Amino acid sequence: MPTAIGQELVALLPRLRRFALVLCRSQSLADDLVQGACERALANADSWTPGTRFDAWMFRILRNHWIDHLRRMRAEGMAEDVTTQTQLIGDPGEGPILSRLVLSEVQRAIDSLPQDQREVLALVCGEDLTYREAAEILNVPIGTVMSRLARARKRLVELTAAA
Amino acid sequence: MSELHLTDEILMAFADGELDEPVAAAVAKAMVDDPGIARRIVDFQQSRRLMRSAFSGALMPEVPPALHAAVSAQIEAYEAKQPRAVVTDIGKVRDTRRWGALSFPPMALAASLAVVAAGIGYWTGSYASKRTDTLMARLEDPAVHRELSRVASGNEVDLPFGRLRVISSYRLEDGVLCREFKLTQTAEAADAVACRRDGWNVTFALTGETAGSGYVPSDGGGDAMTAYLQSVGAGEPLVDEAETKAMMDIAR
Known part of the structure; x- marks a missing residue:
């Protein structure tokens, strides 16, 4: 069953x-x-x-x-x-994912972010979770989620605009 | 000066629709007045779109079959461990004393139930008829589930495939509601327990042939049922208001 x-x-x-x-x-x-x-x-x-x-x-x-x-x-x-x-x-090896990373400017920019920014970016912008839901998953205050997320996104825009 | 200090966090929350109304209205006004503010908000919207497209495209390769198989195996192992046992033809079971003394402690019983669950093929292969298989399947029929959420203990309802009698309700220690019921078809009946974890699931069932009256004598497996209920910590049955309240809780 x-x-x-x-x-x-x-x-x-x-x-x-x-x-x-x-x-x-x-x-x-x-x-x-x-x-x-x-x-x-x-x-x-x-x-x-x-x-x-x-x-x-x-x-x-x-x-x-x-x-x-x-x-x-x-x-x-x-x-x-x-x-x-x-x-x-x-x-299956690293090949498939790495080649995709190389192909994608955005992906490379995301990849260059620190881990704490990447994960919050993935949860909020990728998975569409709310700030509060992300805060609970990451076990940090909601303000921390917001500051990490804002930094990650500003950086993402800078990196992709410069490209 | 009462001007709102528009931090990146506030503008981002506005772009994400996460701001409460008074602040959101203030940001909307500032956005109209100041193209720089509008630009910063658009950037946040843009970064969300970028992340979203990168995320839903490149990073979503197929789940490797090996991973899928490994997790499926875990799930199967987990499901096999769920308390769920079927004993067919309780008369023969009793005669051959498969249950042995039913006074052993709950843990030992739980272990033996797991063995029985793993041995379903054996039991049904030895004793059960095709009819029994059908009866077992009927225990999981949506019509049965519906009535379990509706009918108070002690009442009977006629279903297209048999007669359902709800016997009693129990609340387990973890708050899960379980109900003991009997489903009678022409020549067979099943005594079963279903517990409500995200919908009704049959966790225990005893089947046997009905006597001519269409009624299984209450001792035809009553011991095993009692022992099962003890082993899962069912405690005392819920009566009257307690049951009514439990039924209302699941109707919500």
Whole structure:
């Protein structure tokens, strides 16, 4: 019997992966993050409140999983090359995404932004979440969301106008 | 001077439609008066469009089949672990003492239920008729779900494919509402529990042949049902007002 959360998860996979790519910029690592986040979500399925946004709940789990991953890497004292590690599930390689990045001026500009600006940009302008929803996912005050977002967008306009 | 200081954040929030009315009106006025302000707002609109187009295009490659398969496998494993058990022909089950003593602690029972759930193929393969399969499928019929959200305990309704009797309602510790009910078809009946997590889901079912009267004697699996309800922490049934209130909550 398919459960509601299972169906929601499958439907959300493309967007989860897209957000994971914004976070880590590595296709193989992104796939790993998504897989790990899904595992966490299923293990804690009871903590999702039906009627609230499932996507926002998943984005938060995914991002927390990413932060844990960074902490673990730091704790292990390893500056692992993100493109070579954790190839658990068949790695299609970096080619497709990188070539798209090269092709796209905007994408390159986005990619040059600091991580804290990239993720808020992705959530608000890419995923159409409100400032408040983004603040809850990122666990920062709404004012922080706004200042990071404004800086990211000004920079984006500057970079693309100069191109 | 009472002039509003128009920070980037305020202009951006205006462009995103996130400003409350008094401030939004002030920004709209400033925009008319000052082309520089208008320009900054247009830039924020532009950056949103840029991000959006980059995001929906380049960064949305197909989900790799390997990832899709891995997550689907996780979901299947998760769904298999959900409390859900089917025992067919409770008479034979009782005779062969498959359930053993039903006084073991809830955790042990939960574990044994999981085993039964994993062994559905075995049970149905051994005992069940095609009729039983149909009956099991009917437990998940939208008409049954609809009546579970509507009918008070102790009442019966006739459905196109059988007679539904709602027996009792329970509130689990995590607040989930569960209802025990019986679905009777011509020669068979199922005692089942459905819990409401984002819609009704049957979590437990016992099926057996009806006696000539079309009624399954209440001890024909009553022990297993009681033990199941205990194992999930159902507690005392909701009666009268408590049930009415629970039913109104789900109708909202």
